[in-house]
Amino acid sequence: MTEKLHLQRQFSSKDFAALRAFVQRLPPATIARTYYDSDEDPHAATPGAMERYLRDMLATLVDLAIEHGSPVLADHLKASIKKHGSARLTAGSLKMVEEAARLAVATPAAAHGIGMWFRPMVARYLKGRGVATLGDLVAYCNARGGSWWRSVPRIGPGRARLIVAWLRRHERAIGLRVEPDVELADPLVAPDAEIIAVGGEAGLLAPLERMAVREALDGSRGLNRCPAFPYIHAHNDLAAIRAYLHLYRDQPKTLRVYTKELERFLLWSVTIRGKALSSLLVDDCEAFKDFLKLPSPAFVGPRAPRASRRWRPFASDSLSPESQAYAVRVLRAAFTWLVDARYLAGNPWKMVKDPVTIEREAKLKVERALPEQLWSDIRRHVRSQSAAAENQRWRIVHALMLLLGDSGLRREEAAGARRETLRPYPADDGTDVWALTVIGKRSRERTVPVSTETVEAIRAHWLDRGEDFDAVAAAGPLLSPLVIPKTRAAQAKHGSAERQPYRADTLNELVDWLRSRLLAELDGLTPATHACLERMSPHAFRHTFGTQAAANDVPLDVVQKVLGHQSVQTTSIYVQAEKQRMMREVGQMFGKRSTNEREA
Known part of the structure; x- marks a missing residue:
């Protein structure tokens, strides 16, 4: 009989909570309203049905407890039934019944409502x-x-x-897993113990996630607040800024730089200007534009962790004109959104002109590209080091270096590259080439060619991982760490069954390691090549691809598509021929003039 009851009736933790309330004499109507949904739980449709359900559940659990519980509990329950007609339970005895009747608890399933x-x-x-x-x-x-x-x-x-x-x-x-990256900590709000109130006489500064603005300056009664119904749930300026930044939660680089500009402005507003952000006018914005040229010494300090009290909004006591203009554009865009969201009534930044900047001859720092001979020497040395069985790290940097330098990938694109999107490409001329599809800036998808040398380097890295690169269903990140650090963050990220890729920032560390080894191991470095190695970064390999492609007469539109540039004008900076001709011709003129002067 008990087995029949167990098969027919399974109870959830919600049922147990309701039963505890019933034992504590809460009305069945209150229990139904608190714990159940009448659409999914017909037994909660009326108080009478609710009471019958709970009494039946209690009887079932008592039967299970008598059969599976301790002899003392069974004797107690039998005596109570004999005396009262049914078991009379207290909160304490109900707990013992629950523990004895755990077999009756339903197991959650993916199909459960x-x-x-x-x-x-x-x-x-x-x-x-x-x-x-x-x-x-x-x-x-x-x-x-x-x-x-x-x-x-x-x-x-x-x-x-x-x-x-x-x-x-x-x-x-x-049978389903919540992914490790479903983290519940809001990156824009630190724990309460780390919050610092700014805007008072103490002159304290804190990054945006650790910041709380004193009520007098928090903007809850700002002069520029919109009187119409707002589209965001923000009672003050700090909450409004966080709502705006939340739009970029899936774009970590953009989120980081936008946070920097907005926290600087908010801190300046409440600590130096002494006004709420939502009370600022055009002349206030102009004053901040001047402040960017020469920040207050209290706002400047050496780089420090954001959780440190040594943190300061500026690492330098002056910003370049380009950085000043960028800050103004970020603030103007943020205020436009706050107006559209009906948090602010108007945008004072619309009346402020951008700082004057110099139109640079070359917007890309292509001088960081590696000279052809140095690039060839580096490839030869890394390939040689990668051949030794114990040199697994060399094989990782070999694959990374070639992905960046032969395919022109950005650092983030290399970190996100996956085996599923790398395929052999059947070229008409018999050339061996592979095609890799990546997601680039502004979430644009593009396909780039990958050399067979790069594929061989990746294949060797996969062999170190104990994975078959050429398996029919091969999948996963092209580059992935072989050793997982014992830090909590690393263990959380890599603890899942699926192999995880490198973080983009870690690729910088790999290139730093490669740089130090090359400086120590390459022979015959001239002062110029030594200086070039000193400033080598992941992006230097991308610039190397651009300059090498242009030098080998690859059409400019092809280079543009491989690099993922929006404009061909951006790509044209890699074409150095005209600039070199100009320098050569003028240099010859200088030489002729010097000769003539000596002869005279």
């Missing part, structure tokens, strides 16, 4: 976003990352943290 496991309010708002089952919920979290909860009404970070923790706790039963 969310109303079976979450309270009605949570289930209702999730279903409003098309999330009907636990499987849907896992997919929803994985698709949106740590900020998934922002699009669901009444699901704040605290409740989101509990939901994700529950999904992770039951991932084996559900």
